[in-house]
Amino acid sequence: MKLLFENWRRYLIEQDDATAPAKLGARKGLKLVDPADIKTPVPTGSPSQASKKKEIPVVQLSGEVQTHNAEELFHYFKSRSKAAAVFREGWDNTFAYGSWHVEVRIRVKELINYMVANNPVFHNNKIVDYLGAGSFGFVVELDNDHALKIFVGSFDPVGVDFGDWIDKEAESDVARYKGSQEKAFAGSGQTGELMIYDQGRIKTPFEKDWHYAEMQQLRTLSSWLRYVHKIDEFDAAAVKEFNIKLDAEIDALKLYADEHSWSAARKKSAKRFARWSIPQARFMDSLRYLDKKYAKNLLDQLKEILKTKTLKDIRDIRAANIGVAQQDESLPIIFDY
Numbered sequence: 616m617k618l619l620f621e622n623w624r625r626y627l628i629e630q631d632d633a634t635a636p637a638k639l640g641a642r643k644g645l646k647l648v649d650p651a652d653i654k655t656p657v658p659t660g661s662p663s664q665a666s667k668k669k670e671i672p673v674v675q676l677s678g679e680v681q682t683h684n685a686e687e688l689f690h691y692f693k694s695r696s697k698a699a700a701v702f703r704e705g706w707d708n709t710f711a712y713g714s715w716h717v718e719v720r721i722r723v724k725e726l727i728n729y730m731v732a733n734n735p736v737f738h739n740n741k742i743v744d745y746l747g748a749g750s751f752g753f754v755v756e757l758d759n760d761h762a763l764k765i766f767v768g769s770f771d772p773v774g775v776d777f778g779d780w781i782d783k784e785a786e787s788d789v790a791r792y793k794g795s796q797e798k799a800f801a802g803s804g805q806t807g808e809l810m811i812y813d814q815g816r817i818k819t820p821f822e823k824d825w826h827y828a829e830m831q832q833l834r835t836l837s838s839w840l841r842y843v844h845k846i847d848e849f850d851a852a853a854v855k856e857f858n859i860k861l862d863a864e865i866d867a868l869k870l871y872a873d874e875h876s877w878s879a880a881r882k883k884s885a886k887r888f889a890r891w892s893i894p895q896a897r898f899m900d901s902l903r904y905l906d907k908k909y910a911k912n913l914l915d916q917l918k919e920i921l922k923t924k925t926l927k928d929i930r931d932i933r934a935a936n937i938g939v940a941q942q943d944e945s946l947p948i949i950f951d952y
Contacts, residue, residue, distance in 0.1 A: 670820075671722065671725040671726055671729055671820045672729060672820055673725070674728050674729050674732040674733070675732070676728060676731060676732055677732070678738075680737075680738060680739065680740070680741055681731050681732060681737060681738060683741050683742070684731050684737045684741060684742050685724075685727050685728050685731040685737075687741075687742040687743075687755070688727045688731070688742065689723065689724050689727050691745050691753065691755070692720075692723055692727070693720070695745060695748065695753070697747075697748035697749070697753060698745070698748050698753045700748075700750075701748060701751065701752055701753050701765070701766070701767060702723060702726075704750075704751060704767050704768060705767030705768075705819075705823065705825050706726075706821070726819070726820070729819070729820050730817055730818070730819060730825070733818045734817050734818055734827075736763070736813070736815070736817070736827050736829070740757040740758050740759050740761070741757065741758045742755045742756070742757060742758075742763070743755075743756050743757065743758050744756040746762060746832075747835070749935070749936075749951070750768075750770070751766050751767055751768040751769055751770070751781075751785065752764050752765055752766025752767065752768075752826075753765055753766075756832060757829070760832055761812060761829050761830065761831065761832060762829070762830050762831065762832040762833070763827060763828075763829050763830075764827065764828045764829075764830065765817065765825060765826075765827050766785055766788065766825065766826050766827070766828075767783075767785065767823075767825050767826070768781055768782055768783045768784070768785050769782045769785040769786070769787050769788040769789075770782065770787075770931045770952075771787065783823075785826050788826070788828075788951070789814070789826055792811050792814040792828040792830075793811075793814055795808060795809055795810070795811040796811040796812070796813070796814055799811060799812070807912065807916055807940075807946055807947060807948055807949075808948070809830055809831065809833075809938075809948050809949070809950045810830060810831040811828055811829070811830050812829045812830065812831075813827075813828070813829040814826070814827065814828040814829065815827060830950070831948075832941070833938030833939065833940070833941070833948055833950065834938060834939045834941070835934065835935055835936075835937065835938060835939075836861075836934045836935075836937040836938065836939055836947070837858055837861060837933075837934035837935045839939045839944075840857075840861060840904055840905075840934070841854065841857055841858075844857065844904065857904075858934060858935075860903075860904060861904050861905075861934045862933045862934055864902050864903065864904055864905050864910075865905075865913075865932065865933055865934060865937070867902075868905075868910060868913060868914050868917060869917055869921075869926060869929060869932065870926070871895075871898055871914065872914050872917035872918045872921055873917075873921050873926055874921070895911075895914075899911060906944075906945065908945040909939075909944070909945045909946075909947060912945060912946060912947055913937070913947040916947060916949060917929070917932075920949075928952075929952050930952075931951065931952045932949055932952040936949065936950060936951035936952060937949050937950070938950050
């Protein structure tokens with residue numbers, strides 16, 4: 616547009632001042648307007664307006680580790696759509712443009728630099744790989760073989776019935792990670808419990824803080840079993856179909872573990888109750904994808920959780936949120952629900 620305006624202005628100057636303007640102006644009283652005077656409207660909610668609302672202080676990164684971590688996080692923002700979505704969720708409602716937008720990239724780089732410079736969690740260990748992401752956070756691998764989860768919210772099962780299933784303060788996840796960390800340092804942690812080495816808040820230049828949890832590195836059950844069952848990771852349809860079937864088996868385990876489901880089935884119909892009253896060994900034999908020993912250990916963990924939780928509370932326990940311990944492939948570790 617700028618090139619067109621410049622060419623048009625040059626064309627006007629080159630015209631005969633005595634003829635061209637007079638002829639054009641004579642038509643229906645039209646008045647010539649210099650294209651340079653035409654102002655391009657700024658859309659409401661554009662990055663330029665958002666930048667005026669919340670300025671990000673300029674910081675100076677200190678040392679190789681900080682510089683490296685800032686570059687890695689910015690790379691994940693540009694190349695990983697789910698990581699970019701987490702940045703949008705943790706920013707504010709004015710951040711409506713995609714990660715491709717030039718001004719958004721500039722501001723996100725400023726935000727990342729600010730967070731890396733002002734939070735010690737990014738000062739000691741280098742980020743070496745991107746491990747995955749969910750709706751409210753993403754996980755990276757550190758050079759000490761730990762996993763670092765960076766998150767901005769969590770799933771709230773209580774609010775689902777009211778149409779508000781997002782816990783923007785991530786209170787449930789923060790409380791769980793804090794409890795696991797305290798158990799680990801007190802030596803009271805149980806087998807199958809996620810090891811949390813550190814957790815806390817990530818300071819941002821906005822009113823909303825983010826959160827982090829440094830934990831043991833796990834393989835997710837979904838990715839591990841896709842490898843075991845030789846599912847082609849590049850075949851999106853095959854991966855989706857396998858994940859659905861695997862989650863269906865985990866849902867069956869949750870129902871089998873829940874005594875309230877048994878009682879409800881008994882009241883509804885004898886036929887439905889018979890489905891869940893079969894012996895455990897026979898139930899395990901009906902599982903197609905889960906390893907029998909792993910499934911038994913997962914069933915025991917679910918029974919323990921359901922002593923204080925309901926099926927609604929644990930609806931987010933699925934293959935993507937369950938890990939496989941590196942030292943024991945039969946040991947499930949539920950790390951997010």
